[in-house]
Amino acid sequence: TIFHNVTLEINVLPFVLPPPILDYAFYYEGKLNDSDQPVIDSGLKSEKQMKAELEDMVAHGLNNATVLHKVDKDLTQWGKDWLRLKKILDIRKEVGWGNQPLLYLDWAVSFKDNLDIYKEKIRQIRSIAKENGIDELYIYGVDERQGDELAALKPLYQSVHEAGAKN
Numbered sequence: 001t002i003f004h005n006v007t008l009e010i011n012v013l014p015f016v017l018p019p020p021i022l023d024y025a026f027y028y029e030g031k032l033n034d035s036d037q038p039v040i041d042s043g044l045k046s047e048k049q050m051k052a053e054l055e056d057m058v059a060h061g062l063n064n065a066t067v068l069h070k071v072d073k074d075l076t077q078w079g080k081d082w083l084r085l086k087k088i089l090d091i092r093k094e095v096g097w098g099n100q101p102l103l104y105l106d107w108a109v110s111f112k113d114n115l116d117i118y119k120e121k122i123r124q125i126r127s128i129a130k131e132n133g134i135d136e137l138y139i140y141g142v143d144e145r146q147g148d149e150l151a152a153l154k155p156l157y158q159s160v161h162e163a164g165a166k167n
Contacts, residue, residue, distance in 0.1 A: 019063075025103060026057055028065035032084050032091075043068075047091060054095045066103040066140065067092075071110055071121055082128060089132040101136035102129045109142055115155055122163045137165035 030045045030053055038046050045053065057065055067088055071081040092098060104125055111118040122139065129137045139160045142153055157167045 020061065023064060024062045025064035025066070026062050028053075028057075029068050029105070031068045031070070032088050034080075034084065047087060050088070051091045051094060054091060054097070058095050058097075064097060064100045064103060066105045068105045070108070073110070075117070078124070082124060085125070085128055086132070089128070089134070093132070099133050099135070101138055102134045103138050103140065105140045107140055107142060109153075109156060112142075112153075112156055115159065118156060119159045119163065122160055122165060126163045126165055137163075139165055139167055141167050 029043055030050050031043050032050055033039055033044045033046050036046050036048070038049055054065065067085075069081070069085050069088060071078055089098075089102075092100070102125075109118075111121055125139075126137050129135075141156060141160070145153060160167050
């Protein structure tokens with residue numbers, strides 16, 4: 001192998017590019033862990049790890065990412081779940097995404113078999129988003145469905161719309 005040294009001269013121009021006219025978001029599956037201890041895992045993240053990953057996204061020109069947050073099937077645990085969502089939104093504020101639309105991943109659609117609980121879950125998410133200055137909420141639901149399977153999801157999608165959110 002032959003190595004060659006190459007000398008480059010770089011002229012860095014003194015201007016900052018304006019913000020993009022399009023939204024650039026990332027399908028992010030990082031899920032906030034209930035511990036401050038770092039985790040070596042593609043999904044679970046400590047607050048510090050999640051913030052570092054979101055900061056990296058910002059540095060690369062992204063202005064939003066999906067939020068993977070699940071609520072416990074045991075409703076008595078929801079207080080802890082909502083606190084975790086609030087922490088995620090705090091991290092998003094810290095990196096500059098405070099008012100960006102909340103792109104909430106719910107492809108498992110927890111409580112899809114109990115419309116009343118599903119509606120309450122969506123109302124809670126919407127309420128927490130509003131409390132944090134987020135006006136737009138998108139619920140990422142079940143995808144790649146068609147025919148009767150898709151039609152069966154209509155009550156869920158209507159519930160999202162009734163709560164003032166979008167699918």
